[in-house]
Amino acid sequence: MTLFLVLFLLVIVLLSGIPLFAGLAITSLGLYMLETGGVSGMAQVVYSKLDNYLLVAIPLFALMAQFMIKAKVVDDLYAAAHTAVRHWPGGLGVATIASCTLFAAISGSSVATALTIGSSAIPQMKRYGYPSEMAYGAVAAGGTLGILIPPSGPMVLYAVVANASIGALFVAGLIPGLLLAGAFAVYCMIRAARSPRTETLPRAGLAEMGRAMAKAAWSLALPPLVLGGMYFGVFTATEAAGVGALAAFLIAAIVYRDLPPRRIYEAARDAVLTTATLFLILAAAALFGHVVTLMRLPAELVEAITALGVTDWQFLVAVMVVIFILGMFLETISIILITTPIVLPVLIVLDVDLVWYGILLMVNLELALITPPVGMNLFVIKGITDASMRPIIRGVLPYVAIMICGLAVLMVFPEIALWLPSSMAYGR
Amino acid sequence: MVLAPVMLDAIDRLIGWVARAALALCVAMVLGGGLVVCYGVFMRYVLNQPVTWSDELVGYLLVYIVMLGAAETIRRGDLISVDLVSERFGPRGRRAVEIVGMAAVFAVGLVLLKTGLDMLAFSARINLRSQGYLAVELVYTQAAMPIGGALIALTGLNRFVRAVADRPRPASRGGH
Numbered sequence: 047m048t049l050f051l052v053l054f055l056l057v058i059v060l061l062s063g064i065p066l067f068a069g070l071a072i073t074s075l076g077l078y079m080l081e082t083g084g085v086s087g088m089a090q091v092v093y094s095k096l097d098n099y100l101l102v103a104i105p106l107f108a109l110m111a112q113f114m115i116k117a118k119v120v121d122d123l124y125a126a127a128h129t130a131v132r133h134w135p136g137g138l139g140v141a142t143i144a145s146c147t148l149f150a151a152i153s154g155s156s157v158a159t160a161l162t163i164g165s166s167a168i169p170q171m172k173r174y175g176y177p178s179e180m181a182y183g184a185v186a187a188g189g190t191l192g193i194l195i196p197p198s199g200p201m202v203l204y205a206v207v208a209n210a211s212i213g214a215l216f217v218a219g220l221i222p223g224l225l226l227a228g229a230f231a232v233y234c235m236i237r238a239a240r241s242p243r244t245e246t247l248p249r250a251g252l253a254e255m256g257r258a259m260a261k262a263a264w265s266l267a268l269p270p271l272v273l274g275g276m277y278f279g280v281f282t283a284t285e286a287a288g289v290g291a292l293a294a295f296l297i298a299a300i301v302y303r304d305l306p307p308r309r310i311y312e313a314a315r316d317a318v319l320t321t322a323t324l325f326l327i328l329a330a331a332a333l334f335g336h337v338v339t340l341m342r343l344p345a346e347l348v349e350a351i352t353a354l355g356v357t358d359w360q361f362l363v364a365v366m367v368v369i370f371i372l373g374m375f376l377e378t379i380s381i382i383l384i385t386t387p388i389v390l391p392v393l394i395v396l397d398v399d400l401v402w403y404g405i406l407l408m409v410n411l412e413l414a415l416i417t418p419p420v421g422m423n424l425f426v427i428k429g430i431t432d433a434s435m436r437p438i439i440r441g442v443l444p445y446v447a448i449m450i451c452g453l454a455v456l457m458v459f460p461e462i463a464l465w466l467p468s469s470m471a472y473g474r
Numbered sequence: 475m476v477l478a479p480v481m482l483d484a485i486d487r488l489i490g491w492v493a494r495a496a497l498a499l500c501v502a503m504v505l506g507g508g509l510v511v512c513y514g515v516f517m518r519y520v521l522n523q524p525v526t527w528s529d530e531l532v533g534y535l536l537v538y539i540v541m542l543g544a545a546e547t548i549r550r551g552d553l554i555s556v557d558l559v560s561e562r563f564g565p566r567g568r569r570a571v572e573i574v575g576m577a578a579v580f581a582v583g584l585v586l587l588k589t590g591l592d593m594l595a596f597s598a599r600i601n602l603r604s605q606g607y608l609a610v611e612l613v614y615t616q617a618a619m620p621i622g623g624a625l626i627a628l629t630g631l632n633r634f635v636r637a638v639a640d641r642p643r644p645a646s647r648g649g650h
Contacts, residue, residue, distance in 0.1 A: 063560025063568075064575030065553035068630075072578040075585060089590035089619040096537045097615070099529045105504050105539060106511065281515065284532070288511030314501040321504070322543030323552055329540070330582075377554060420558050 049343045049388070052077065056334075056384065057375070066380050070330035078337045088333060095332035096325065099284055100206050104199050105321040106287030110272075110294040111153035112313035117298030117305060119265040120162045123148050126262035128170075133249035136238025138174055139184045140231045142167040146188030147227045150195040151269035152294075156378075156415050160189025160426045168431060175243035178433065180234070183441030186423040187230055187449075190412035193378065194405075195223035196273055197290075200378055202283065203328065204407060207335075207386045210400040212283040213276055214467040218401050219408060220273075222456055222463050226409070229448050237444070264297045277470060324379055331383030344391045351392050358396040362403070362457065365389055366410055373414025377422055381411060405463040409453045416442040482641055489632045493545040496625060500543040507535045530606035534615040541622020548579060548629040569637055576634035583627025590619030 059069040075085055114120070127144040131137045142163060149159045164185040171181035193200045196216035205212040238244045250258070259266075272290040275281040281289060299305040305313075338344060351361060365385070372381050386407075393403055415423045418439050427438050456462055514528035547553060560571045594613050596602070602612045 061556055061559050062574070063555055063557050063563075063571040064578055065548075065555045067553060068575055068578035068582055071582040075582070085585050085589060086592065087589060089586050089593050089616075089623065092586065093537060093590075093593070093616060093619050096540055097533045098536070099533045102507060102511070102532045102536050105536070106508050109504060109508060280519075284529075285511055285515050288508050289515055291508045292512050310505075311501060314504050315497060318497060318500040318504050318539055318543045319547055319550070319552055322500075322540050322547045323554060325540040326544055326547065327554065375558060376556060379554075420556055 048341065049338075049347055052338065052341075052343065053384075057372075060376060060380065066377070067326035067330040070327065070380070070384070071333055074330065074333035074337045077341065078333070081337065081340055091332050091336045092329040095328060098206060100202065100212060100282075101325075101328075103197070103202050103212070103284040103287040104324065105317050106284065106291045107154040107197050107199060107202075108317040108320045109314060110268075110287065110291040111155060111158055112316050113291065113294035113298045113305070114152050114265065114268070115158065115162060116309045116313045117294075117302040119152075119262075119297070119302065120145070120149060121166060122258070122262040123265055124163065124166045124170075126258045126266070129250035129255045129258040132247040134235060135246055136231075136235040136244065137247060138167070138171045138176060138244075139180060139234030139238060142171065142181075142184045143188045143227055143230045143234060146185070146191050147195060147224070148266065148269070150189075150192040150223070151197070151273065152265065153192055154197040154199050156190050156192035156412070157422055157426055159192040160185055160423045161430065163188065164427060164430045168427075174245040174247065175241075176238070177241055177243075178431075179437045179441035180237055180241065180244075181441070182427045182431070182433065182438045183443075183445055184230070184234055186416050186421075186427050186438065186442045187445030188227070189423045189426065190415045190449075191223055191227055193411055193415075194219050194226065194408045196220060196276075197283070197287065198408070199324070200382055200411060201404065201408060203324075203379065204382050204386060204404050207331075207383065208390055208400050208404065210404055211467075214401045215404050216273065216283065217277060217467040217470055218405050218463040221466055222405055222409065222452070225462065226412075226449065226452050229452065230445060233444060233448060264301045268293055268297070327379050328383060331380070331387075334384060335387035338387060344388050347388060348391050348395050352395065356396075358398050361392060361396055362398065362406070366406060366453065366457070369407065369410045370413060370417075373410065374417045375420050376414070377420070378411040378414055381414060382407065399460065399464065401467060402460045402463055406453065406456055409449060409456060413446060413449050413453070417446060479639070479641055482636060482639060486632060486636065489545075489628055490549060493549045493625065493629060496542040497546040500539045503535045503539050507532045507539075510535075526607040530604065530608050534610075534618075537615065538618045538622075541618040542625065544622055545625035545629045548626060548633070553579075569640065572637040573634060576630050576637060579630030580627050580634055583623050583625070583630050586623030587620050587627055588623075590616070590621075590623050594620060 056073050059073050060066055079085060124145045127141040131140045134140055145163050146159050149163055153159055167185055168181045172178060196219050201215045202212055205215050271293055272286045276283060276286045369381060369385060415421050418424060424438050510528050510532055514525045518524045560568060593616050597612045597616055603609045604612055
């Protein structure tokens with residue numbers, strides 16, 4: 047009961063519109079004062095959480111993405127995908143999904159993916175007669191792949207909070223991510239076939255395709271370098287992020303010749319600001335995790351679940367429903383950081399694979415990015431296009447249905463996520 | 475509020491300068507941290523001489539990057555918030571949300587400052603050193619907490635005062 051009261055209080059505070067980090071921190075401090083009568087040791091709690099080598103991957107992946115964004119490599123990625131599939135029915139939609147998948151493997155961020163690809167893809171799709179809703183839906187949903195396809199900032203955060211293997215999570219996200227991308231692409235083709243005004247472009251010649259691929263080759267080489275290094279045990283996630291940032295810098299500076307000192311500063315500045323914004327919430331969540339543990343709320347939940355004889359399946363379904371509902375109102379980082387410390391002890395007691403749960407969580411958080419009223423990618427599309435929310439929401443609804451089906455399939459067949467990490471000898 | 479607008483603007487500019495200086499330090503640290511990580515990889519794979527201190531160092535840099543970078547994030551209004559309810563408010567309602575939000579930011583900053591100083595005093599008293607290869611005195615790494623707390627409190631207070639005086643900086647970025 048206390049747990050639900052605390053969560054209810056928290057949701058009210060967060061919905062009030064005050065900064066999430068401040069709302070989470072002040073609620074935690076208030077509860078801590080009620081428990082202990084003071085606030086001693088709070089800086090130590092935050093310091094211990096932030097002083098973590100694994101978390102360094104997040105600013106470095108952000109830096110890698112910023113170098114690639116500043117060099118405008120996305121235009122080449124989109125052009126390469128476009129020339130490869132534009133003659134398919136719904137080819138521009140498929141190219142958009144393919145570009146999102148590729149950029150997701152570079153940026154590690156859903157918002158950055160939707161924002162960057164959307165600016166190129168939406169005008170192009172509209173120009174060739176694609177319905178606006180279809181263009182909005184493809185970019186908003188394609189953008190969500192950023193948190194499932196590695197590298198992924200939210201995955202690193204989950205791994206650190208749950209003490210799960212970042213490498214295993216990155217590997218586990220690959221097949222579900224590609225399957226979802228494939229499902230999105232198939233939907234684009236079916237939808238385009240049913241829209242008579244959409245134009246199917248002529249097949250690109252080999253020379254044109256070769257030129258487009260050659261221009262994008264350096265950007266396309268980055269994900270295999272970063273992810274391959276991790277998958278084959280050459281780098282840790284943090285090292286992969288550092289090497290990726292250096293490679294992105296070299297591509298932008300030497301290949302694209304478009305990285306003056308001012309833009310290097312801007313790239314690093316934006317990486318710092320992104321990191322500080324996310325990690326302030328992480329710091330507040332550390333306080334929250336500390337206080338709920340002090341209040342024995344996770345332990346009470348474990349006792350209640352055990353007393354009720356709840357099975358792992360029943361618990362997982364309940365948690366996924368709660369996260370889906372939270373996802374309509376809160377953003378992804380807060381959901382990871384608020385829910386994980388509470389459900390983790392139960393997951394361990396019920397012997398649920400933490401990597402599998404992490405992937406289910408990421409797919410559910412992808413949904414959070416496009417479910418109204420608060421879906422970050424919906425706002426991104428609105429920001430790019432200045433469209434009203436109604437067509438954007440109509441555009442994403444089919445993708446919401448696809449993702450819910452994908453989540454259900456992943457729950458029934460955990461092997462889809464776990465086969466690759468287990469075949470590469472990643473432990474649990 | 476009896477503070478003259480010109481004085482509020484002067485304080486705002488001063489705090490802006492401090493926050494941007496802290497941000498510039500963070501930029502140097504994130505670029506330096508990236509190079510340290512790459513140096514570690516190079517030494518291990520190319521020269522076969524693993525570096526023992528790089529992991530520990532970049533962990534400390536991260537604490538500074540977050541705590542020093544926070545001030546500019548707050549000053550710019552880049553903090554993530556859910557404006558589902560507040561976007562329906564009129565100007566007075568939004569101002570009230572800004573006042574309450576910045577009061578909370580100020581309070582959190584003060585707590586980090588106070589408890590950070592307590593942590594430093596404790597570490598200094600027993601001459602606490604890190605457990606890693608650097609064996610650095612922890613007062614230097616932990617100093618990020620009170621410094622960052624002070625900056626957070628300062629930038630939060632600045633926006634709080636401006637909101638009360640009805641001279642707000644641009645509001646927090648909405649949606650998320």
